[in-house]
Amino acid sequence: MSLKHFLLCLGASGVAASSDWAAVDALIERYKFLPNVSFTAGDTTGRLHTFRRAVADPAVPLTFDTRISDVFDWWSSDPKDNRSLVTLRHLLTFTSGLVSADFGSCGIKCMDTTSASHASELPIEACAVEIYEYGPWAVKPGTVWSYHSLHLQLAGAMAAKAAGMPLPDLLHKYLLDKLGMTSSHWIGNHGGVRDPNPHLAAALVSTGEDYDKMLQAVLTYKVASKELLDQAETDAYRTYPNLTTARDPKDVGLEFYGHYSMCLYYECVGQPWGPKCEKAGVHADPGYFGYWPLINRQKGYYMQLVVERHVSLPPDIIKKYNVTTAMIGALSAQCVSPLRFNLTDPVEKALGVGSSTPTPYHPLPPELQVLCAAAL
Secondary structure, three states, rough: OEEEEEEEEEEEEEOOOOOOOHHHHHHHOOOOOOOOOOEEEOOOOEEEEEEEEEOOOOOOOOOOOOHHHHHHOOOOOOOOOOOHHHHEEEEEEEOOOOOOOOOOOOHHHOOOOOOOOOOOOOOOOHHHHHHHHOOOOOOOOOOOOOOOOOHHHHHHHHHHHHOOOHHHHHHHHHHHHOOHHHOOOOOOOOOOOOOOOOOOOOOOEEEHHHHHHHHHHHHHHOOHHHHHHHHOHHHHHHHOOOOOOOOOOOHHHHHHHHOOOOOOEEOOOOOOOOOOHHOOOOEEEOOOHHHHHEEEEEOEEEEEEEEEEEOOOOHHHHOOOOOOOOHHHHHHOOOOOHHHOOOOHHHHHHHHOOOOOOOOOOOOOHHHHHHHHHOO
């Protein structure tokens, strides 16, 4: 097991914070397998605590219900073609009808992130054409949730076309430069930071400090209006009542986190979805290497765990449990969930938003316990 870096950042909006962070510091210290640990917390008035050891804008004429065919004149508008029905909302909720067992390129050449490819240097509209022609269009939009990168690439192409500007310029103007994320960029196949077709879902290079700015901006509605973010944080299964999860091992495994909304999960980790999770209002986006950012709307704070963990499994475990490459990729975040939830009570107490009732802990499912214990 290799855990090279760990960072925990927290912040609150409009809460009276406690000055006692000893319990949080002590808990982080217990995780000796994390050699480099950083922790920061703050509210809207300034930084409160530090621990260390070793996109929407009126200029872009899109709504969530804009169809792709309204943006690209070459996209089918034939109602008999399911692709004609796809909206920006479908793309951002990962319910476009594109279904794949792969996390990343899904066999689409313009999504190849390897150094042997020049995919990021292509026009992004050309990539949209390739996804349109060769993507795994399997079902009617709004019926099946499938987690992969093609949805966001099409959404980015829509935004760039509607704004009439290159996608990197759009990302800088309305996100990176706006929030002062000076250490962040989307990197191309050969190191370019302004390539026209960056892999939106997989090629962002950032830091915990920069992403802290993003989370604070989302928490305080600086990055977008409350009306817009309320829609983005709506449970996709409410938007599409007949929605089901694709039945490949990758997507079934991701149900561990809860329900999806737009580009993030409505957190309900390791338990059946129910009113309690919806009422809690925790929105998270766990990802590769163990990264786990979240926003708690009900209690008004954000938190992020930044863990670099490259997980591998012994061959006999892979064979015994029929573990796919995509499943291994998901393990880094799934295996860090005990730490994420052990931190909840001391963090909320330190921020002054804790309750007298301890946060219920939901252990990893039995198979995940085995895989996490065997992870190298």
